[in-house]
Every structure is written in C-alpha cells, then in structure tokens.
Amino acid sequence: MDPKETIKKNLERRSDFVDVVSLHENIPMPSWVELSLIDVCNRKCSFCPKSDEKVAPDTFQKMSRKIIDEIHDQLLEIHFNGTISLCGYGEPLLHKDISYIVKKLSNVSKVEVITNGDVLSSKRLQELYISDVSKVLVSMYDGPEQIKKFKEMTKKANVPEDLIILRDRWYDKYNDFGVKLTNRAGTIKTGIQEQVGLYKNCYYPTYQLLIDWNGNVYLCPQDWQRKVSMGNIMQETIFDIWTGKTFTDFRKNLILGKRCNNPCKSCNADGTLLGKNHTKKWKKIYKIKN
Numbered sequence: 002m003d004p005k006e007t008i009k010k011n012l013e014r015r016s017d018f019v020d021v022v023s024l025h026e027n028i029p030m031p032s033w034v035e036l037s038l039i040d041v042c043n044r045k046c047s048f049c050p051k052s053d054e055k056v057a058p059d060t061f062q063k064m065s066r067k068i069i070d071e072i073h074d075q076l077l078e079i080h081f082n083g084t085i086s087l088c089g090y091g092e093p094l095l096h097k098d099i100s101y102i103v104k105k106l107s108n109v110s111k112v113e114v115i116t117n118g119d120v121l122s123s124k125r126l127q128e129l130y131i132s133d134v135s136k137v138l139v140s141m142y143d144g145p146e147q148i149k150k151f152k153e154m155t156k157k158a159n160v161p162e163d164l165i166i167l168r169d170r171w172y173d174k175y176n177d178f179g180v181k182l183t184n185r186a187g188t189i190k191t192g193i194q195e196q197v198g199l200y201k202n203c204y205y206p207t208y209q210l211l212i213d214w215n216g217n218v219y220l221c222p223q224d225w226q227r228k229v230s231m232g233n234i235m236q237e238t239i240f241d242i243w244t245g246k247t248f249t250d251f252r253k254n255l256i257l258g259k260r261c262n263n264p265c266k267s268c269n270a271d272g273t274l275l276g277k278n279h280t281k282k283w284k285k286i287y288k289i290k291n
C-alpha cells in the first residue's frame with residue numbers, strides 16, 4: 002500500500018463537507034467541531050505527544066453530560082451545519098458515556114469517531130450505529146493484519162460496510178508513520194519533521210475549533226500544550242468565542258500568513274489543506290485583498 006494514498010483520500014473526503022460554508026448572522030460558521038472527550042489514551046504512539054507523560058500526561062479527565070448538553074444546545078442555536086468529530090487529546094472510546102454522547106450530538110449534525118480501535122468490538126460498533134454515528138475512523142497502528150480483523154468485526158456487527166474507514170498508520174518514520182506528520186505546535190520532535198517557518202498562512206481558525214473536556218476552546222488540534230484558550234463554553238457561547246477578539250486576532254493574522262503568537266510560532270503544520278472557501282468569505286468580511 003502507498004502510505005500517502007490513505008491520507009490523500011481522507012483529505013478529499015473531508016474537503017467534501019468541511020469546505021462547505023454556512024452562514025449565521027452573515028458570519029461563516031465552523032464546519033468542523035472537534036471534541037476532546039477524555040484525556041487518556043491506552044496507547045503511546047512514538048509520534049504522538051501522549052508518548053511523553055511529561056508533555057501530555059493521562060489525567061483521566063473527561064467531558065461531562067452537562068458540557069455535552071451545552072454543546073448540543075449551543076450548536077443547535079447557531080444552526081450548525083458541519084460535522085462533529087470525537088477525537089482530540091485522547092482515545093474517545095475510553096469514555097464510558099460514548100453512546101449517550103453520540104446519540105445526543107447526532108441530533109445536531111453528523112458525528113464521526115476517530116479511534117485506535119483497541120476497544121472496538123462488533124457489539125460496540127453496533128451500539129455506535131444505533132446511536133446514529135455517521136462514521137468510525139479507525140487508525141491502524143499495528144499492521145495489515147488489522148484490516149481483516151476490522152472487516153470481520155463490521156460484518157459480525159451487521160452494520161453498513163462503509164460505516165467504518167480503515168486508515169493504515171503502521172509505517173515507520175521514513176514514511177511519516179502514515180500520518181500527516183506535524184510537531185503538534187512545537188510539542189514533539191519525533192520523525193522527519195518539516196522545518197518551522199516553511200508554512201505561513203493557516204486556515205484552521207477559519208473553519209474549525211476544538212473543545213476540550215472542560216469546555217475550553219482551542220484554536221486547533223495542533224495546540225497540544227493548550228497554550229492559548231479562546232474561551233470556555235460554560236462562560237461564553239461558542240458563537241461569542243468564535244467571533245470574539247482572541248479568535249478574530251488569530252484568524253486575521255493567520256490569513257495574512259503571520260504565525261506571530263504561540264502556539265503558531267512553533268507550528269510546522271501546513272494549515273491550508275482545508276478551509277479555502279471559509280478563508281475567502283473571511284477575507285471579504287475583514288476587507289483583506291488577496
């Protein structure tokens with residue numbers, strides 16, 4: 002298998018719905034909301050900050066139903082038309098309330114689960130399906146033998162074959178471990194990393210946001226050190242945070258190619274792979290030419 006093929010396919014798939022702009026009060030809304038449900042992972046992949054307990058310790062903190070319900074209500078309020086991704090800084094399927102979470106949030110929009118697949122079983126897959134999950138993306142870190150295992154699991158669960166997307170991520174450092182490798186905004190050095198400063202513009206803050214277990218909102222999923230909080234959804238609404246000063250300053254700077262503040266200063270991610278259509282809209286609003 003070509004290690005880059007799955008990455009390319011996944012990006013194309015995501016672009017189909019992430020790059021669709023919906024307006025609320027004439028403002029482009031995020032099309033991708035990522036939730037970090039739980040701050041623990043059962044794996045310690047070498048390229049992931051979770052491999053270093055000094056940097057990203059397992060704190061076992063998890064998102065409460067109160068916060069899930071608040072996210073549900075606030076996203077309905079802004080007529081959210083994007084996708085909710087259950088991923089973040091840990092392993093979402095370790096959250097015991099996963100069925101409730103998926104069921105509740107699927108009232109609002111499509112819900113995708115990103116998992117290392119270790120605790121997935123045909124029973125759990127069936128439960129996720131019944132809870133109306135739209136996709137389960139499995140990161141396979143061990144080897145090609147996992148394909149057979151997950152295909153059989155899907156069959157046994159009696160769910161549509163295309164409910165799960167299998168991603169080959171068992172490669173070595175010369176193949177970027179099969180991921181779109183980044184330093185997680187200066188958090189890790191593992192692998193053959195692009196130099197910081199190569200990429201300037203970044204569209205992440207034009208189309209997405211990340212909500213941590215406690216309701217804190219972060220600029221993007223690269224900010225593993227949680228350097229700058231944009232606000233907390235229990236104190237301000239998602240809409241107010243999205244349109245507030247901190248988010249706006251980062252968004253304007255990054256559209257202009259200025260990675261001048263933390264966490265962006267130390268980030269080596271190409272931030273322009275998604276979000277082109279949102280960026281066009283924001284440029285008009287901010288009167289930025291070209």
Ligand SMILES: C[S@@+](CC[C@H](N)C(=O)[O-])C[C@H]1O[C@@H](n2cnc3c(N)ncnc32)[C@H](O)[C@@H]1O
Pocket residue numbers: 042048049050088089090091092093115116117139140170180181182183184185189
């Ligand atoms: C932190 S994991 C959380 C979800 C789940 N535990 C998993 O492994 O799929 C989120 C995604 O980040 C990817 N990832 C981790 N470290 C990365 C890095 N340094 N660069 C790019 N992607 C990375 C993982 O492969 C996974 O797809």
Ligand code: SF4
Pocket residue numbers: 186203204205206220221222223224255260264265266268269270272
């Ligand atoms: S430059 Fe890096 S850290 Fe900053 S918003 Fe973009 S992806 Fe996130």
